[in-house]
Amino acid sequence: MSYVMFSDDCYKFYNDNNIVPSFDDQSHRHLFDFVSMDLHQIEVLLEKFFSEMFDFTRLRLKENRPAKRFNDEYEKAKQSAGILNLTDYYVGNAYLKKIISILESSHPYYRIGENSRKATEDIVIDYFHLFSSYNEDFFEKSDDYIGVFKELLTVPPLLCGYFTSGRTEKLYKKYLDDYNSYRRIIRKNRKYEARCFINIVSFQQMMNELLFRILDTSTPVISRLNIYDRIWFYKRMQSKKTLSDAEIQKLSLASKKNSNLPKGKEFAKELYTFITQFPLHEAFQYDFTPACGITLIIPEDGNDVCEQLGAESLEKLLEWEFMKMVKAGVRIKKCENCGKYFFVRDNKNNYCDREFEEERTCLDVGSDRRFKNQKKDDVYYTAYRKACNKNTARLKSKTKAITEEGSLKNWRKEAKKRLNAVYSGTAEDKERFYDWLDLSNVEINDLC
Numbered sequence: 161m162s163y164v165m166f167s168d169d170c171y172k173f174y175n176d177n178n179i180v181p182s183f184d185d186q187s188h189r190h191l192f193d194f195v196s197m198d199l200h201q202i203e204v205l206l207e208k209f210f211s212e213m214f215d216f217t218r219l220r221l222k223e224n225r226p227a228k229r230f231n232d233e234y235e236k237a238k239q240s241a242g243i244l245n246l247t248d249y250y251v252g253n254a255y256l257k258k259i260i261s262i263l264e265s266s267h268p269y270y271r272i273g274e275n276s277r278k279a280t281e282d283i284v285i286d287y288f289h290l291f292s293s294y295n296e297d298f299f300e301k302s303d304d305y306i307g308v309f310k311e312l313l314t315v316p317p318l319l320c321g322y323f324t325s326g327r328t329e330k331l332y333k334k335y336l337d338d339y340n341s342y343r344r345i346i347r348k349n350r351k352y353e354a355r356c357f358i359n360i361v362s363f364q365q366m367m368n369e370l371l372f373r374i375l376d377t378s379t380p381v382i383s384r385l386n387i388y389d390r391i392w393f394y395k396r397m398q399s400k401k402t403l404s405d406a407e408i409q410k411l412s413l414a415s416k417k418n419s420n421l422p423k424g425k426e427f428a429k430e431l432y433t434f435i436t437q438f439p440l441h442e443a444f445q446y447d448f449t450p451a452c453g454i455t456l457i458i459p460e461d462g463n464d465v466c467e468q469l470g471a472e473s474l475e476k477l478l479e480w481e482f483m484k485m486v487k488a489g490v491r492i493k494k495c496e497n498c499g500k501y502f503f504v505r506d507n508k509n510n511y512c513d514r515e516f517e518e519e520r521t522c523l524d525v526g527s528d529r530r531f532k533n534q535k536k537d538d539v540y541y542t543a544y545r546k547a548c549n550k551n552t553a554r555l556k557s558k559t560k561a562i563t564e565e566g567s568l569k570n571w572r573k574e575a576k577k578r579l580n581a582v583y584s585g586t587a588e589d590k591e592r593f594y595d596w597l598d599l600s601n602v603e604i605n606d607l608c
């Protein structure tokens with residue numbers, strides 16, 4: 161049995177009651193890498209796989225599908241007298257192998273035991289189930305159905321023990337249970353595409369939505385709300401109810417605490433722009449109540465109460481990890497170099513510390529880039545430097561257009577202050593920064 165031990169800011173994953181954790185995570189790195197992985201390749205691979213194996217119009221296995229193959233070792237082993245375990249010699253389907261390797265590179269969970277192979281089987285069955293559920297006659301004959309998907313999962317004939325006991329029957333039952341609801345949705349609304357039902361792909365999209373809408377500090381408008389207001393707002397978007405003036409006012413007041421950005425009507429306008437720009441897809445309904453999970457235990461060698469979660473799927477692990485992030489008030493943003501999420505410790509930093517190229521992290525690359533860009537593209541700084549040089553020249557020139565060094569010092573101090581206000585976004589009006597740079601000699605002399 162696999163399980164996860166959560167502490168306040170990290171978790172450890174244990175497989176089969178091992179004493180040493182199989183992997184751990186202190187900064188949600190595995191979750192962030194998982195959501196940025198291109199899982200859509202899986203759909204392409206599935207389509208290729210099924211076009212070789214199954215005819216969905218006639219609902220039967222293709223006659224010319226690739227034959228099951230055994231490797232060279234098998235021929236040799238057959239010569240010897242002992243009993244053979246066929247799975248040791250079986251050459252798996254290349255498309256399914258590729259799916260397994262994609263999963264294994266997406267999260268360390270899939271590199272443990274049989275996790276990636278089981279997930280791949282589920283994905284194949286999901287896809288098969290969806291397409292075959294267009295045809296009731298076929299679906300309701302369970303013998304045929306199980307026979308076909310055993311064949312699809314390329315289980316060698318008459319092979320016992322390849323699946324854990326009763327697994328095919330369990331899979332069949334699961335899809336039979338889901339079938340009626342699937343059928344209803346499909347008939348009602350054809351816009352639902354098969355891909356919505358490839359569990360791991362839709363789960364990944366869901367996770368991306370949650371991170372973006374609840375924890376991402378750079379999300380327009382709503383990043384100014386606290387996490388719980390963002391969750392409330394998410395739920396309102398799901399229910400598609402319009403917000404009342406009082407509710408907008410409440411959110412606006414909450415956002416005001418964090419910044420001096422627009423409030424009231426202006427805020428409502430921004431909120432509705434956000435709703436139009438980022439509509440919430442029906443597939444991303446989420447109620448923030450993960451199913452049964454965490455038990456509290458006191459380990460034999462510990463002096464603390466630990467939270468233990470039975471982790472029979474990656475979905476369950478990540479869903480709880482997300483809820484723990486909500487509880488801890490974690491803030492995240494996307495790295496400006498590699499585009500992946502990272503855990504924000506310092507709000508000014510826009511780069512993660514993943515290794516980007518040989519011995520250089522995104523943070524290293526980012527600091528170089530920031531330095532260069534500052535010099536090149538910073539119009540405010542350029543204008544400020546130019547004005548400083550001009551006024552210093554006036555002080556030093558023979559005509560002495562600026563007479564007092566003290567006045568110039570005061571002017572420069574205020575200019576610097578206004579420049580910083582422009583940088584921090586607290587300047588009321590950027591034009592007023594330029595006005596200050598353009599003060600006449602007489603005005604500057606008056607600053608003494």
Ligand SMILES: [Zn+2]
Nearest residue numbers: 495498512522
């Ligand atoms: Zn990065």
